[in-house]
Amino acid sequence: MRERRPIVTIALIVINIAAFILAEIFFGPTGDAEVLRRAGGQVPSLVLGGEYWRLITAMFLHSGIRHLLNNMLLLYVLGEVLERLLGHVKFAILYILGGLAGNLVELAFMLGRGEDIVSVGASGAVFAVMGGVLLVLLRHRGRIRGLSLRQLLVMLAFSVYFGFASEGIANEAHLGGLAAGFLLALLLYVKELTIVRRSEREDGVRRE
DSSP, X not given: OOOOOOHHHHHHHHHHHHHHHHHHHHTOOTTSHHHHHHHTXXXXXXXXXXXXXXXXXXGGXXXXXXXXXXXXXXXXXXXXXXXXXXXXXXXXHHHHXXXXXXXXXXXXXXXXXXXXXXXXXXXXXXXXXXXXXXXXXXXXXXXXXXXXXXXXHHHHHHHHHHHHHSTTOOHHHHXXXXXXXXXXXXXXXXXXXXXXXXXXXXXXXXXX
């Protein structure tokens, strides 16, 4: 069987980099909150005012080159793994819906705290990918090609720790994306699980 190439993962990385460059050219330094607001960042008052598209555009904007590179590195490492297992379309669905869920969770918390600040980044979507990989690893006895459950948990622990130890990090989006990605993978990976279970019944051999 021909192995799937991670074309969606690569396309998403290219889109994020392009969005960063365009924001820098047309709006100004992306480390500035006002620049990110004008470029399409998520702002509670503007979203509630009808600019719902910001929930999506914010997923492709980053505050500075370091923010961009950190997210894109994680996306490349984990996206290649999950896209190969889910397929291009299902992976794209998980990424977008997981990122959207993360932004909605963060929006709810910001409203609860009475905050009206700009929020940007692919972190919610990247954590959704991480949640999807977690589900797959649990279904495959803690190991798939090139990645183990222990490695993922270490990666997740460091990501969560640095999120809470640093200022200005959207931890609610991270955790919301992680939970959404896990649940979405539970739905999207069901066909693969059905095939495995049928094979086990037929010849008694586990192929996970």
